Amino acid sequence: MEKKVTYEMYQPSEMANFMNAMYAYNLQVKNQIIAGETPVAMPLDLMTLHSAEMTEGKGRTRAWNSFxxxxxxxxxKVIDTMSNLQLKERHNAAINNCLSCHKTECVGPIPKIKKLLIQ
Ligand code: HEC
Incomplete structure (x- = not known):
């Protein structure tokens, strides 16, 4: 008898990949700030948030659009050298905005994202 095995390959969406890139970038920024360095580049195209395809079942809800x-x-603002707010505060503000959206749109990664905050 023939046995059929199908493998469900997890295919991350374009948006999931971009989110992971934002995570990696912000981890680097956090480490730079802790080391007393000033991050000056933002290599990611944040407009991807408006265009990337999302995992089935996820979408640009009203909450998404508001955040x-x-x-x-x-x-x-994190790389805005003209800002008179402290770098650490600007970084934490950005991360808290990741969290604001995640609280309604995608709760799973919240513990991981919280680790990006600088105490
Ligand atoms: C406007 C809402 C919103 C913002 C802002 C946001 N996220 Fe997300 N995030 C989502 C949604 C929705 C998903 C699920 C995307 C999908 O599966 O297509 C997601 C997924 C993720 C994932 C999981 C990716 C995976 O492998 O499945 C991580 C990690 C993540 N986000 C981190 C972050 C970080 C870090 C920030 C801030 C730098 C951030 N997010 C900002 C809504 C947001």
Whole structure:
């Protein structure tokens, strides 16, 4: 008898990949700030948040739309050398905006994202 085995390959969505890239970037920024360095580059195109395909079942809900631009602005401010707010505060503000959206749109990664905050 023939036995059929099918493997469900986990295919991360374009958005999931981008989220992981944002995570990696912000971990690097956190480490730079702790080391007393000033991050000056933001290599990710944040407009991808408006265009990337999402995992089935996820979508750009009203909550998503209300959080996304607030987040983008705060993420851009981290490398704004003209800002008179402390670097650490700007970084934590961006991460808290990741968390605001995640509280309704995708709760799973919240513990991981919290680790990006600088105490
Ligand atoms: C506007 C809402 C929103 C913001 C802001 C946001 N996320 Fe997400 N995040 C989501 C949604 C929705 C998903 C699920 C995407 C999917 O599966 O297609 C997700 C997924 C993730 C994942 C899981 C990816 C995977 O492998 O499945 C991580 C990690 C993540 N986000 C980290 C972050 C970090 C770090 C930030 C801030 C730098 C951030 N997110 C900002 C809504 C948001």
């Amino acid at each position: 996304v631009n607030v987040f983008i602005t705060s993420q851009q």
